[in-house]
Each structure stands twice: as structure tokens, then as C-alpha cells.
Amino acid sequence: MSEIHVDNDFDEIISIELENDELVRLVTSNADVASQYVVFQNSNDEYFAINVAKVEELIEYKILDVTKTTDSSGVMKGTAKIREHFVNIVCFDSWLGINSRDNSIYELVILCDYAGVRLAIIVKSVYGVLNIEPSEMFDDSDKDTRISYLCEIVVNNKKILCKVFDSDQFLADVMPSKFAKELQKSEMISSNDKNVINKEILIAEDSVLIQNAVKQLMEKMQLSYQVFNNGKELLDSLKNENIDNIGLIITDLEMPVMGGLELLKECLNHDYYRKIPIVVNTNMANASIINTAEKLGARKVIKKLDLLTLREVILEYADR
Known part of the structure; x- marks a missing residue:
């Protein structure tokens, strides 16, 4: 070998x-x-x-x-x-x-x-x-x-x-059939969640495939959202946002330029950004990474392409 x-x-x-x-x-x-x-x-x-x-x-x-x-x-x-x-x-x-x-x-x-x-x-x-x-x-x-x-x-x-x-x-x-089944689950969502959450959702995700899946969920929930290709793009956008209008940040961990853990650290160390609830959406969450993300302020760590769970997490943790 x-x-x-x-x-x-x-x-x-x-x-x-x-x-x-x-x-x-x-x-x-x-x-x-x-x-x-x-x-x-x-x-x-x-x-x-x-x-x-x-x-x-x-x-x-x-x-x-x-x-x-x-x-x-x-x-x-x-x-x-x-x-x-x-x-x-x-x-x-x-x-x-x-x-x-x-x-x-x-x-x-x-x-x-x-x-x-x-x-x-x-x-x-x-x-x-x-x-x-x-x-x-x-x-x-x-x-x-x-x-x-x-x-x-x-x-x-x-x-x-x-x-x-x-x-x-x-x-x-x-595994195309598994991926297709997860996307079909979002079609089961019939409620209008806009009346429950009227604040904007910010999403950091570099994969176009996952971006499109999450966009599909956001549209189905009729929520206001923005998608960014990495943590730095999202962080830079916060400088021009009214933080009170941001309901939740959803971030991947593995991204170029600035990853999810770095984004969590930046938000934790900022007086205003730390008020925004953050959920991690990733396929690389071992026990150690989950522990680290939670110590850095993540409210929840969930796996990707579980759109029904993502919806539940959004409804649970997003500020109204």
C-alpha cells in the first residue's frame, strides 16, 4: 500500500x-x-x-x-x-x-x-x-x-x-431516487408560513444543487430570503441590513472563502449579529463538529436534503 x-x-x-x-x-x-x-x-x-x-x-x-x-x-x-x-x-x-x-x-x-x-x-x-x-x-x-x-x-x-x-x-x-424523494417532500407543504414568519431568512450555501432545493422550500413556505455563496458574502451583507428584520441564518459548513464555523465565530463575537438565530445545514456533522457548532452559537445542526426537518427548524427557531 x-x-x-x-x-x-x-x-x-x-x-x-x-x-x-x-x-x-x-x-x-x-x-x-x-x-x-x-x-x-x-x-x-x-x-x-x-x-x-x-x-x-x-x-x-x-x-x-x-x-x-x-x-x-x-x-x-x-x-x-x-x-x-x-x-x-x-x-x-x-x-x-x-x-x-x-x-x-x-x-x-x-x-x-x-x-x-x-x-x-x-x-x-x-x-x-x-x-x-x-x-x-x-x-x-x-x-x-x-x-x-x-x-x-x-x-x-x-x-x-x-x-x-x-x-x-x-x-x-x-442516488438520484433518494434525492428526488427528498425534493418531492417539499411538495407536501401546503401551509402559508409567511403569516407565521415575516422576517427575512439568510442562507449561506455554495452548492448550486442545494441552493435550488432550499429555494424551492422557501418559495413553498412563501418566505422572504436571500442566498449567498459563502459565509463572507452573507457576513458582508449584514452590514447593510437592519438586523431586526433578519429572522434566521441557515449556513453550510464547508464553503470557500469563509466556511460555516468561521461565520458562526464572527457572529458570536459581534454585539448585534449574535442576536440572530443560526441553524447549520450540513452533511459533515460528526459529534465533534456538532458540539463545536453549538458552542459557537448554532441553535441546531441538521443534515442536508431533509427539507421537512429544515422547515420544522425554521418554524421553531426563526425570530418572528
Whole structure:
């Protein structure tokens, strides 16, 4: 198995543990640091990244007993039993539109947990765990909906382009029926909530896919709202707003320029902004991150694409 690299900053908080040469487990005692990323390569040796909070384990692909799907040429390659759970196996290359290679080229699967949805992603190799700050990311979603943003990482003393892929788009593409069902739930909402909440809702979310889903919910609820691509855009807008007219802030955590935790910190340290209730809407909420978000003032942390729960949270926490 290839060597796994870890940023020096994480020497004390991340250990990489081998179990009978079959498993690499990422162990973090500080997984609420939203800037930690697992960096991996596809078969074209391009570098991609996924937030470590979404990663449970790295497992050698060759040891998995995969029951193949009837159409193994697609993105979904089959199912395997991993630690007493049946998990769908997805080829990252196929999702990117690259013809998958011979199985021998793929070294690892990344076992991920997206707020309760577990998937194993087949990749060529994993470079390591690196620190990538939101301020170092460039939004590239307008060029490719599968890529959220670009950044530079240092590999063997050379700067290399790395792509942080859009996990929300990935989930929607891999499990379209689940995504469609969540969107259909918003159609069940028949009440006019404008009479209950007459203040504006501010939303920080970088994924166009999730933006559109939340907009659909806001329109259904007939609420006044604004959507921003990151925390800084939302924070800057507050300078020109009458804070008394803002009923709620809904924020993602993983965003370029300024993430959700940074936005929470800024609001907590501001005499007026701290009065606005904030709800976190994310798919990277492990117990540590939830605890950190709540300490920073978040009223609630919920998973994305649960639109009925989001509506309930809005009705519960938004100022009237």
C-alpha cells in the first residue's frame, strides 16, 4: 500500500493505524476542524479532496467481496458488507465520466458517511490528510458542477492543482431516487408560513444543487430570503441590513472563502449579529463538529436534503 502523508500540523491529532495490512483508519481527536481533507488520486493521477469529517475509513479494495450490479459499466459497481453493514460501492472515475480501468489499478476505497448515507468510493490511491483553508479555495462550480472549488497543494515540494468535488452533486448523481424523494417532500407543504414568519431568512450555501432545493422550500413556505455563496458574502451583507428584520441564518459548513464555523465565530463575537438565530445545514456533522457548532452559537445542526426537518427548524427557531 502507498505511503499516506499527514500534514505536520496534525501529527498530534491524527494517527494512521494499520490492521493486518488490510485497513487504514483515520483517527482524529480534533475532527471539528473543517479544513482537514483526505486527498486522493483518480486513474489519471489528478488530485481530489474530501473533507475528513465525511470519511470513516480507508479500506484496501482487493479485500472487499463485492457483489456486482447487473450493469457494472455504470457508476455503481455493486455492494459489499463492511463492518456488518451493506454498503454501495461507487467508482469515482465513472462518476467523472472517465472509463474505469482494470481493477488492479485501484488501491483503496474511501468509506464515507454523508449524514447517515454510507458509500464506499473506489479511488486509485490516497495521498494523505492535508489542511486546506477556505480562504485558499477558488470557486469553480460554474465550469463543472461536479467540482466545488480548486486549490493548490504541495506534493514532493511542487504545487499541484487539487479539486474539492461537490459531495452534494455526487450524492444526487449516485442516488438520484433518494434525492428526488427528498425534493418531492417539499411538495407536501401546503401551509402559508409567511403569516407565521415575516422576517427575512439568510442562507449561506455554495452548492448550486442545494441552493435550488432550499429555494424551492422557501418559495413553498412563501418566505422572504436571500442566498449567498459563502459565509463572507452573507457576513458582508449584514452590514447593510437592519438586523431586526433578519429572522434566521441557515449556513453550510464547508464553503470557500469563509466556511460555516468561521461565520458562526464572527457572529458570536459581534454585539448585534449574535442576536440572530443560526441553524447549520450540513452533511459533515460528526459529534465533534456538532458540539463545536453549538458552542459557537448554532441553535441546531441538521443534515442536508431533509427539507421537512429544515422547515420544522425554521418554524421553531426563526425570530418572528
